[in-house]
Amino acid sequence: GNYTTGIGDSAKVNNTAIYASFLFSPIHKMNLDIGARWNKNSQYGSNATFSINPSYNLDESQKLFINISSGYKIPTLYQLYSESGNKELKPEEAYNYELGYQFTDEAINFSIVGFKRDINNLIVYVFDPNTFIGKYYNRNQQHDYGIELDCKVKLTKHINYQGNLAYTEGIGINDGLSMNNFYRRPNFLTNHSIYYRIKNWSFQPTIRIVGERKKGEFDLGDAILKSYCIADFRIGLVINSKINAYLDLRN
DSSP, X not given: OOOOOOOOTTXXXXXXXXXXXXXXXXXXXXXXXXXXXXXEETTTEEEEEEEEEEEEESSSSEEEXXXXXXXXXXXXXXXXXXXXXXXXXXXXEEEEEEEEEEEEOSSEEEEEEEEEXXXXXXXXXXXXXXXXXXXXXXXXXXXXXXXXXXXXXXOSSSEEEEEEEEEEEEEEEETTEEEOOOBTOOSEEEEEEEEEEETTEEEEEEEEEEOOEEOOTTOOSOSEEOOEEEEEEEEEEEOSSSOEEEEEEOO
């Protein structure tokens, strides 16, 4: 229609960054990966982020690892200058922590990771149902945590299995009040796939299970969205060295 945007030529930012990483082994069986990044933004000035990732090899197949890193995210041009924008927004700042174990040999690749993420000045979209006007604001804090498992197994010469599972939870804190604001995101999610190949043919069934989710604050419908399962199936055929054919069935 006749809708026009109010965003002018002032909607621009410039960002310059320098980063470096170092990988070395201070002691036997131990590796240490250290990284740093310096950013200079035309609107928000200078900031720095880091990552520290030590790991220890228990033997040739097993490894323990830790990852500690920080993040810095400035608001997008839309979040700053659109009709819903807020030029007073502060950048998001995050700290991430991971602790994991990995096992790898010729037949199995398995890992389990526990993680925690803390975010300050989280940028959220807030809609006022009385005025029908929405705007972006900074929320005080966001704390997410969970666990992830990933597994790849060579069952036989012709059959491989791949699967993963994740459980995630999130809590927001605004003005000292805690709230479960893990909207539209499932606490539980898992994928499983089997790849079978014989001669020129390949077959790959896949199952994906998504757990219950909370609906958004202003979404219509039930407060809890039901879990669901979808199954896909792929058939492949190698006709010659230059031509492959496949049939992909999804629901």
